[in-house]
Amino acid sequence: MYKATVIVKRRPKILDPQGKAVEHGAKLLGFDNVQKTRIGKYIEFEINTDDHELAEKEVKEYAEKLLSNPIMEDFEYKLEKNDEA
Amino acid sequence: MMKPKIGIVVFPGSNCDHDTFYTMHDVLGYDTKYIWHKEKSVGEVDVVFLPGGFSYGDYLRTGAIARFSPIMDSVIDFAENGGVTIGICNGFQVLCECGLLPGIMQKNDSLNFISKDVYLKVENKNTPFTSDVPDELLKVPVAHGEGNYFADEATIKDLEENNQILFKYASINGSTDSDFNPNGSVKNIAGIVNKKQNILGMMPHPERYSNSILGKNDGRYIFKSIAKNLIN
Numbered sequence: 051m052y053k054a055t056v057i058v059k060r061r062p063k064i065l066d067p068q069g070k071a072v073e074h075g076a077k078l079l080g081f082d083n084v085q086k087t088r089i090g091k092y093i094e095f096e097i098n099t100d101d102h103e104l105a106e107k108e109v110k111e112y113a114e115k116l117l118s119n120p121i122m123e124d125f126e127y128k129l130e131k132n133d134e135a
Numbered sequence: 136m137m138k139p140k141i142g143i144v145v146f147p148g149s150n151c152d153h154d155t156f157y158t159m160h161d162v163l164g165y166d167t168k169y170i171w172h173k174e175k176s177v178g179e180v181d182v183v184f185l186p187g188g189f190s191y192g193d194y195l196r197t198g199a200i201a202r203f204s205p206i207m208d209s210v211i212d213f214a215e216n217g218g219v220t221i222g223i224c225n226g227f228q229v230l231c232e233c234g235l236l237p238g239i240m241q242k243n244d245s246l247n248f249i250s251k252d253v254y255l256k257v258e259n260k261n262t263p264f265t266s267d268v269p270d271e272l273l274k275v276p277v278a279h280g281e282g283n284y285f286a287d288e289a290t291i292k293d294l295e296e297n298n299q300i301l302f303k304y305a306s307i308n309g310s311t312d313s314d315f316n317p318n319g320s321v322k323n324i325a326g327i328v329n330k331k332q333n334i335l336g337m338m339p340h341p342e343r344y345s346n347s348i349l350g351k352n353d354g355r356y357i358f359k360s361i362a363k364n365l366i367n
Contacts, residue, residue: 064285065244067242067243067244067245067246067283067319068242068246071246091195116199116200116203117195119196119199119239121238121239121285121286122241122285
């Protein structure tokens with residue numbers, strides 16, 4: 051069993067209206083040093099196999115085909131062997 | 136006059152499917168059916184609609200999950216073989232996600248859901264969707280939270296060079312200045328077609344303004360154009 055985490059981020063050049071709105075809140079709270087707030091997505095799941103190569107292939111395909119849209123997003127992933135489950 | 140056969144795909148969370156059915160069937164008198172998203176084939180139809188709504192609750196990204204519904208293989212096949220395919224609002228988002236149209240929809244730049252009438256400037260009347268539009272402007276409503284069309288510069292240039300931008304948000308006088316952009320879309324884009332001009336995606340809702348009883352009838356020109364061009 052593998053535990054996977056995927057982080058989906060908007061490409062640096064693409065405007066993030068949510069991040070902008072949240073940063074506005076930060077300024078209201080007095081966090082004057084906060085800048086460049088960007089909002090992304092954190093997704094975790096399990097992959098029911100002990101084959102590391104297969105797990106890696108599946109996490110990549112899942113992230114490429116569904117979890118992110120390559121037009122405006124990039125993703126990073128982490129795979130961990132999880133034998134407790 | 137030949138009556139077009141219309142198929143309206145229903146995803147879980149579609150909510151303009153009935154509006155579209157009413158307009159196609161009750162107002163225009165076309166032969167119309169619903170197509171449940173779990174069906175495998177669109178069947179014998181002339182036009183496929185992907186209606187507005189919030190398929191799969193807009194989870195992950197708008198249209199991202201609907202794009203993998205069982206019916207979509209048949210929709211893609213139909214569209215790629217020249218079948219007239221129209222995505223309105225959420226349907227446009229699905230068309231972008233599955234790659235039948237370029238680009239993607241982001242949250243409105245105001246972060247607000249917008250529900251109001253807008254004016255659309257018809258940028259290209261030489262298409263099966265716009266050939267019967269009498270004026271330069273159409274008045275139709277928008278109702279969306281994520282209609283902020285985005286594509287990279289090369290894609291936009293390509294759309295412009297091939298006259299694929301069909302509708303731009305405009306003022307009542309036809310100005311397409313950014314002041315009249317309700318959602319932050321690149322170049323005020325409200326609707327585009329593919330190169331072959333058989334696939335239309337648009338954020339505004341022509342199906343909601345297609346009945347003279349409602350006092351606003353501009354949407355009907357788009358459907359009349361399609362019907363007329365199907366005969367020819």
